[in-house]
Amino acid sequence: MIIIKKNSEYKSVYNCNNSISDYNLVLFIKRNDCNYNRFGFTAAKKIKKAVSRNIIRRRLKEIVRINEYNLKEGYDIVLMARVNAVESDYKGLEKSFNKLMKRKKLFKGDSNQ
Secondary structure: OEEOOOHHHHHHHHOOOOEEEOOOEEEEEEEOOOOOOEEEEEEOOOOOOHHHHHHHHHHHHHHHHHHHHHEOOOEEEEEEEOHHHHHOOHHHHHHHHHHHHHHOOOEOOOOOO
Protein backbone atom coordinates (compact mmCIF):
# COMPACT_ATOMS: atom_id res chain seq x y z
CA MET A 1 0.00 0.00 0.00
CA ILE A 2 1.41 3.37 -1.03
CA ILE A 3 0.47 6.30 1.22
CA ILE A 4 -0.03 9.87 0.04
CA LYS A 5 2.23 12.02 2.23
CA LYS A 6 2.55 15.47 0.67
CA ASN A 7 0.04 18.18 1.48
CA SER A 8 -0.01 19.24 -2.19
CA GLU A 9 -1.04 15.71 -3.22
CA TYR A 10 -3.88 15.72 -0.68
CA LYS A 11 -5.04 19.09 -1.97
CA SER A 12 -5.01 17.91 -5.58
CA VAL A 13 -7.27 14.98 -4.65
CA TYR A 14 -9.60 17.23 -2.62
CA ASN A 15 -9.86 19.77 -5.46
CA CYS A 16 -10.75 17.15 -8.06
CA ASN A 17 -14.46 17.44 -7.10
CA ASN A 18 -14.98 13.69 -7.24
CA SER A 19 -16.23 12.70 -3.80
CA ILE A 20 -18.89 10.57 -2.23
CA SER A 21 -19.92 10.21 1.40
CA ASP A 22 -22.00 8.28 3.85
CA TYR A 23 -22.63 8.44 7.60
CA ASN A 24 -19.05 7.55 8.63
CA LEU A 25 -16.72 8.38 5.73
CA VAL A 26 -16.05 10.77 2.88
CA LEU A 27 -14.21 9.28 -0.11
CA PHE A 28 -12.22 11.55 -2.43
CA ILE A 29 -11.02 10.05 -5.72
CA LYS A 30 -8.68 11.26 -8.43
CA ARG A 31 -7.31 9.37 -11.40
CA ASN A 32 -3.49 9.11 -11.39
CA ASP A 33 -1.04 8.25 -14.17
CA CYS A 34 0.34 5.20 -12.39
CA ASN A 35 -0.73 1.59 -12.55
CA TYR A 36 -1.17 1.44 -8.76
CA ASN A 37 -3.33 3.11 -6.15
CA ARG A 38 -2.18 5.61 -3.56
CA PHE A 39 -4.13 6.11 -0.35
CA GLY A 40 -4.52 8.93 2.14
CA PHE A 41 -6.19 8.78 5.53
CA THR A 42 -7.54 11.74 7.47
CA ALA A 43 -9.95 12.33 10.31
CA ALA A 44 -12.04 15.43 10.86
CA LYS A 45 -10.64 17.87 13.42
CA LYS A 46 -14.10 17.91 14.96
CA ILE A 47 -13.09 14.58 16.45
CA LYS A 48 -11.59 16.27 19.48
CA LYS A 49 -9.36 13.58 20.93
CA ALA A 50 -6.21 12.67 19.01
CA VAL A 51 -6.42 9.12 20.35
CA SER A 52 -9.82 8.69 18.69
CA ARG A 53 -8.57 10.15 15.40
CA ASN A 54 -5.58 7.81 15.41
CA ILE A 55 -7.69 4.74 16.22
CA ILE A 56 -10.00 5.53 13.29
CA ARG A 57 -7.06 6.10 10.92
CA ARG A 58 -5.47 2.79 11.96
CA ARG A 59 -8.75 0.98 11.37
CA LEU A 60 -9.10 2.56 7.92
CA LYS A 61 -5.53 1.57 7.02
CA GLU A 62 -6.24 -2.02 8.00
CA ILE A 63 -9.49 -2.08 5.99
CA VAL A 64 -7.64 -0.79 2.91
CA ARG A 65 -4.73 -3.19 3.44
CA ILE A 66 -7.11 -6.16 3.40
CA ASN A 67 -9.18 -4.92 0.43
CA GLU A 68 -6.59 -3.20 -1.77
CA TYR A 69 -6.11 -6.19 -4.08
CA ASN A 70 -9.82 -6.12 -4.91
CA LEU A 71 -9.66 -2.50 -6.12
CA LYS A 72 -9.05 -1.16 -9.61
CA GLU A 73 -5.63 0.42 -10.12
CA GLY A 74 -4.75 3.96 -11.15
CA TYR A 75 -6.43 6.08 -8.48
CA ASP A 76 -5.48 8.42 -5.67
CA ILE A 77 -7.97 7.73 -2.89
CA VAL A 78 -8.34 9.79 0.29
CA LEU A 79 -10.58 8.49 3.08
CA MET A 80 -11.76 11.09 5.57
CA ALA A 81 -13.47 9.95 8.75
CA ARG A 82 -16.44 12.00 9.88
CA VAL A 83 -17.36 12.76 13.48
CA ASN A 84 -19.86 9.89 13.44
CA ALA A 85 -17.03 7.40 12.87
CA VAL A 86 -16.07 7.68 16.55
CA GLU A 87 -19.14 5.64 17.50
CA SER A 88 -18.53 3.05 14.77
CA ASP A 89 -16.58 -0.11 15.32
CA TYR A 90 -14.32 -1.84 12.78
CA LYS A 91 -17.21 -3.65 11.09
CA GLY A 92 -19.19 -0.42 10.69
CA LEU A 93 -16.23 1.35 9.06
CA GLU A 94 -15.61 -1.64 6.79
CA LYS A 95 -19.26 -1.67 5.74
CA SER A 96 -19.08 2.06 4.92
CA PHE A 97 -15.86 1.59 2.94
CA ASN A 98 -17.30 -1.27 0.89
CA LYS A 99 -20.52 0.63 0.23
CA LEU A 100 -18.67 3.72 -1.04
CA MET A 101 -16.32 1.67 -3.22
CA LYS A 102 -19.27 -0.16 -4.79
CA ARG A 103 -21.10 3.12 -5.45
CA LYS A 104 -18.01 4.48 -7.24
CA LYS A 105 -17.48 1.14 -9.04
CA LEU A 106 -13.88 0.81 -7.85
CA PHE A 107 -13.94 -2.93 -7.15
CA LYS A 108 -12.43 -5.17 -9.82
CA GLY A 109 -15.16 -6.65 -11.93
CA ASP A 110 -17.38 -3.56 -11.71
CA SER A 111 -18.09 -1.75 -14.96
CA ASN A 112 -16.19 1.51 -15.57
CA GLN A 113 -17.55 4.83 -14.38
